Amino acid sequence: MLFSEQNYKRGIYRGSIEVICGSMFSGKTEELIRRLKRAQIAKLKVEIFKPRTDIRYDVSDVVSHDANSVQSTPVDHSSEILFLNADTQVVGIDEAQFFDAELPAVCNKLAEKGIRVIVAGLDMDFTGKPFGPMPALMCIAELVTKVNAVCVCCGSPAMYSFRKVSSEATVLLGEKESYEPRCRFCYHMTEA
Known part of the structure; x- marks a missing residue:
């Protein structure tokens, strides 16, 4: 079905893009799973995708820090997501920051077909800069939910993923041994 103003006015399209973003340990994947399970309870056809490179908890399943x-x-590659089942109504995408730059276009194509797309990912890398396709996804989304972790230094809301190990690589898969959530003040205190 092609996107057209006439079909939109008749209510044929119900597609949308939702983005869940924040730092590590903020509950992004937990919120993604919650929304997808609610869609399944509503008996909607759901498909979930993640980058093949993310094997921290499981090779294929999306797993939150709470298991x-x-x-x-x-x-x-994000283009593979377009080969989903024809009857899919909801698409979940985890760790979106690790996908290629085509992910926003893929999400737009899905939404224009009437599919609800729910995307979760880090909005900033360990240096505090926008991460991968996340900024573009946030711009085109109907709904953006920013979740915060708790700063391990002072207990304030944390929006930064502080890297504890020495590496300049933008992508470094790791968990609590490599990263900790920090607020703005505590994150920048380490730079002084």
């Missing part, structure tokens, strides 16, 4: 999980399909 909640949902079955997913690992993909190498």
Whole structure:
């Protein structure tokens, strides 16, 4: 079905893009799983995707830090998401920051077909800069939910992922041994 003003006015399209973003340990994946499970309870056809490179908890499933999980399909490139089942109504995408720059266009194509797209990912890398396709996704989304962790230094809301290990690589898969959530003040205190 092609996107047209006439079809939109008749209410044929119900597609949308939702982005859940924040630092590490802020509950992004937990919120993604919660929304996807609610869609499944509503008997909607759901498909979930994640980058094949993310194997921290499971090779194929999307798993939160709290060990909640949902079955997913690992993909190498965002264009593979377009090959989903024809009857899919809701698409979940985890760790969006690790995808290629085509992910926003893929999400737009899905939404224009009437699919609800729910995307979760880090909005900033460990240096505090926008991460991968996340800024573009946030711009085109109907709904953006920013979640915060708790700063491990002072207990304030944390929006930064502080890297504890020495590495300049933008992508460094890791957990609590490599990263900790920090507020703005505590994150920048380490620079002084």
